[in-house]
Amino acid sequence: xxxHALTLTLSGFAILCMLAPAQAERLxxxxxxxxxxxxxxxxxxxxxxxxxxxxxxxxAALRDAYDLVVTVTGxxxxxxxxxxxxxxxIWVNIDAREFVRVPSYLAxxxxxxxxxxxPAETLRRLQVGLDYFLLPQRIGPDTADTVRxxxxxxxxxxxxxxxxxxxxxxxxxxFLTPTVFRVAIPLPADTSTGNYAIDVKLFANGDLVARTxxxxxxxxxxxxxxxxxxxxxxxxxxxxxxxxxxxxxGWFGSVVFRRx
Amino acid sequence: MQIYLPIADLPVNIFLxxxxxxxxxxxxxxxxxxGGFLMTPxxxxxGISPAVAVxxxxxxxxxxxxxxxxxxxxxxxLDIPLAMMLLSAGIVGTASGVWxxxxxxxxxxxxxxxxxxxxxxxxxxxxxxxxESVQAELxxxxxxxxxxxxxxxxxxxxxLPLKVRFKRSKIYVSAIPVWGIGFxxxxxxxxxxxxGGFLxxxxxxxxxxxxxxxVIGTSMVLTLVTMASATVMHAVTNHLVDALLxxxxxxxxxxxxxxxxxxxxxxxxxxxxxxxxxxxxxVGLRFAFELVxxxxxxxxxxxxxxx
Numbered sequence: 068x069x070x071h072a073l074t075l076t077l078s079g080f081a082i083l084c085m086l087a088p089a090q091a092e093r094l095x096x097x098x099x100x101x102x103x104x105x106x107x108x109x110x111x112x113x114x115x116x117x118x119x120x121x122x123x124x125x126x127a128a129l130r131d132a133y134d135l136v137v138t139v140t141g142x143x144x145x146x147x148x149x150x151x152x153x154x155x156x157i158w159v160n161i162d163a164r165e166f167v168r169v170p171s172y173l174a175x176x177x178x179x180x181x182x183x184x185x186p187a188e189t190l191r192r193l194q195v196g197l198d199y200f201l202l203p204q205r206i207g208p209d210t211a212d213t214v215r216x217x218x219x220x221x222x223x224x225x226x227x228x229x230x231x232x233x234x235x236x237x238x239x240x241x242f243l244t245p246t247v248f249r250v251a252i253p254l255p256a257d258t259s260t261g262n263y264a265i266d267v268k269l270f271a272n273g274d275l276v277a278r279t280x281x282x283x284x285x286x287x288x289x290x291x292x293x294x295x296x297x298x299x300x301x302x303x304x305x306x307x308x309x310x311x312x313x314x315x316x317g318w319f320g321s322v323v324f325r326r327x
Numbered sequence: 328m329q330i331y332l333p334i335a336d337l338p339v340n341i342f343l344x345x346x347x348x349x350x351x352x353x354x355x356x357x358x359x360x361x362g363g364f365l366m367t368p369x370x371x372x373x374g375i376s377p378a379v380a381v382x383x384x385x386x387x388x389x390x391x392x393x394x395x396x397x398x399x400x401x402x403x404x405l406d407i408p409l410a411m412m413l414l415s416a417g418i419v420g421t422a423s424g425v426w427x428x429x430x431x432x433x434x435x436x437x438x439x440x441x442x443x444x445x446x447x448x449x450x451x452x453x454x455x456x457x458x459e460s461v462q463a464e465l466x467x468x469x470x471x472x473x474x475x476x477x478x479x480x481x482x483x484x485x486x487l488p489l490k491v492r493f494k495r496s497k498i499y500v501s502a503i504p505v506w507g508i509g510f511x512x513x514x515x516x517x518x519x520x521x522x523g524g525f526l527x528x529x530x531x532x533x534x535x536x537x538x539x540x541x542v543i544g545t546s547m548v549l550t551l552v553t554m555a556s557a558t559v560m561h562a563v564t565n566h567l568v569d570a571l572l573x574x575x576x577x578x579x580x581x582x583x584x585x586x587x588x589x590x591x592x593x594x595x596x597x598x599x600x601x602x603x604x605x606x607x608x609x610v611g612l613r614f615a616f617e618l619v620x621x622x623x624x625x626x627x628x629x630x631x632x633x634x
Contacts, residue, residue: 158622257337298562305562306558306561318394320582
C-alpha cells in the first residue's frame with residue numbers, strides 16, 4: 068500500500084516536471100525603498116528597482132536578447148467616470164460608469180513599446196499594457212471588462228494618464244548589461260497610501276520566460292497621517308476641533324489688530 | 328514651498344494659498360462680507376475638488392466672521408435676540424443643506440448644482456447691486472439727496488402674524504420671515520460654501536428693515552454660527568474638511584480682512600456697493616461661461632470608495 072502510493076507520487080512528480088515549461092532563467096530583483104512615507108513636503112518620489120537575469124541552473128545558456136515589462140499596481144479603488152452632454156444649452160453629467168476595484172496607480176514600464184515585445188494574444192492573456200490590463204466596469208448586476216476601445220474605458224485611461232496615476236513608459240527599463248537592468252518607478256505627488264504590487268515579467272522572442280514579484284508600501288507619516296486618520300474615524304471631534312480653531316484664529320485676529 | 332494637504336490629497340504651494348486667503352480677506356474686510364463666493368471658486372480653480380473646497384471654506388468663513396463679530400460686539404452694534412432667532416432656523420437650514428449636498432454628490436450632479444446656483448445667485452444679486460448703486464450715483468450727480476429709510480414704510484412682510492419686537496434694531500416684525508431668511512441662508516451656505524453675508528445683509532435691510540447700525544454685526548454672528556456648524560456637519564457626514572487648508576486660509580483671511588476694512592472705511596458707501604456688485608456679477612458670469620462653453624474633456628472621474 069505504502070509502496071504503491073510512493074510510486075504514484077513519483078510518477079505524478081515526473082509528469083509535472085515534463086509539463087512545466089523549460090525555464091532556463093530566473094530573475095533577481097531589489098527595490099531601493101520598500102516603504103515610502105508621505106510627509107508634509109512630499110512631492111512625489113522616484114523609486115529604483117535593480118535586477119539581474121540569472122541562469123536557472125549552473126552553466127545553463129542565456130539567450131541573446133531579453134525584454135522586460137514591469138507592472139506596478141497601487142491599492143484598489145472604485146471610480147465613476149461621468150460623461151457630460153449639452154442639455155438646454157448647459158453641460159450636464161448624463162451618463163456614468165463605475166470602474167470597480169481598479170488600481171489607483173498603474174505603471175507599465177518596459178524597455179521598448181509593449182506592442183513590439185510580444186504578440187497581442189500573449190499580451191492580452193498576461194494582461195500586459197494599458198490596453199490589456201483588466202479594468203472591470205459595473206454593467207448591470209455584474210462586472211466585466213469591456214472591449215479596449217469602449218469610449219468610457221478610453222476616457223478613463225486617458226483621465227488617469229493625465230492625472231499621472233496611469234502610465235505606460237517604453238523607456239523606464241534600462242539594460243545596463245545584457246543581463247543587468249534598472250527600472251525607474253515614478254510615484255506622483257498624490258499617490259494613494261496602501262500596498263503596491265510590482266510584477267516583473269521577462270520576455271524573450273515574444274514569450275514569457277521568467278516572472279517575479281516584489282512589493283512596496285506607501286504610508287502617510289506624521290502630521291498628515293494624524294489629520295487624515297482623525298477626519299476619517301473621528302469626524303465629530305475633528306469637526307469641532309476645526310471649528311474651535313476657526314474661532315480661536317478669529318478671536319486672535321481681533322485682539323492682534325485691535326485699535327482702541 | 329509645497330505642502331501636502333491631507334484630505335484634499337494633493338500638494339499645494341503654501342504661499343499661493345496664503346496669498347489667496349489674504350486677497351479674499353482684503354475684499355471681505357473692505358465690503359463686510361465673508362468672501363466664500365470668491366474663495367470656493369478659487370480653490371476649485373487650483374485643483375481642489377469642489378466638495379473639499381466647499382467643506383473647508385466653511386471653517387475659513389467662520390474664522391473671518393468671528394473677527395468681525397467680535398469687533399461689532401465691542402461697538403455694541405449687534406442685535407443678539409434677532410441673531411438667535413435667525414440662528415434657530417439657520418441651523419436647520421444648514422443641516423438640510425449638508426444632507427442635499429451628500430445626496431447630490433451621490434448622483435453626480437453636485438458640480439452642476441453648485442455651478443447653476445452660483446450663476447443665478449451671483450448674477451441676480453450683482454445685477455441688483457449695480458443697478459441700485461448706479462442710480463444712487465446718478466442721483467448724487469444730479470444733486471438730489473438719496474432717499475432715506477422711512478421708519479413708517481411697510482411692505483407685505485410686515486402684515487404677517489407672530490410679531491416679535493427687537494429692541495436694539497428698533498423693529499417689530501413677524502417671526503416667519505426671520506425664520507425663512509435664517510433657513511435659506513443656512514441652506515445655501517452649506518451647499519455652496521458661502522457664508523451668505525452678501526445675501527443676508529440686503530435681505531435684512533429690504534424685508535425686515537433692520538437699520539444699518541446693527542445689520543452687519545448681526546449678519547456676522549449668523550454667518551459665524553452657521554459656518555461653524557456647517558464645518559462640524561461636513562466633517563461628520565462627508566469627511567471632507569481639510570483642516571490644514573482651512574488653517575492656511577484662515578491666517579491669510581484674518582490678516583487680509585484688517586487691511587481691507589481700513590481701505591473700505593475710506594470709500595463712499597455707494598461706490599463700495601457698485602464695486603462689490605461688479606465683482607459679484609463678474610464671478611457669476613465666470614460660472615455661466617463654464618456651464619455654457621463645451622468643456623475640454625466631456626468625461627470626468629469621481630472617487631466612489633476605497634475597498
